[in-house]
Amino acid sequence: MTPCRVLLVDDEVDFVRTVAKRLKRNKLSVQAVHSGADALSHLADNPIDVVLLDVKMPGMGGIEALREIKARQPLVEVIMLTGHASVEAAIDGMELGAFDYLMKPVEFDELLYKIQDAHRKKSLQEAKIRSLES
Numbered sequence: 001m002t003p004c005r006v007l008l009v010d011d012e013v014d015f016v017r018t019v020a021k022r023l024k025r026n027k028l029s030v031q032a033v034h035s036g037a038d039a040l041s042h043l044a045d046n047p048i049d050v051v052l053l054d055v056k057m058p059g060m061g062g063i064e065a066l067r068e069i070k071a072r073q074p075l076v077e078v079i080m081l082t083g084h085a086s087v088e089a090a091i092d093g094m095e096l097g098a099f100d101y102l103m104k105p106v107e108f109d110e111l112l113y114k115i116q117d118a119h120r121k122k123s124l125q126e127a128k129i130r131s132l133e134s
Contacts, residue, residue: 004119005047008032009039009065010054010081015104019052022108028115036060040068048076050099050118052111055082055089063092070097075125077118081106 055062083104
């Protein structure tokens, strides 16, 4: 399996810096942006496997960004992150195709496991598509 390419999308700069550093130590390719609009621009130009997406951000929120990500690149897996407990946001995210929904502060090992699981799912979907095309 190819190394997992992760895009971290969160307006909290310190959170992004800390999580990105820890993910890189675990051999993941990590890039970060601080808004939903920047995430969409980044995804248009860079191959990404898994997006870690904050729900509450100024401007384009996580749910709106998720809707656009899945419309443009349906195979990209999105893990929603939030520090604000919201059952409605979780349900909306899952209905729009989010892989999972995690509460901040998230235990790092759980986050890493979810990323690996999401990457596995995306890789399997891509393999199925390739087998159907040949």
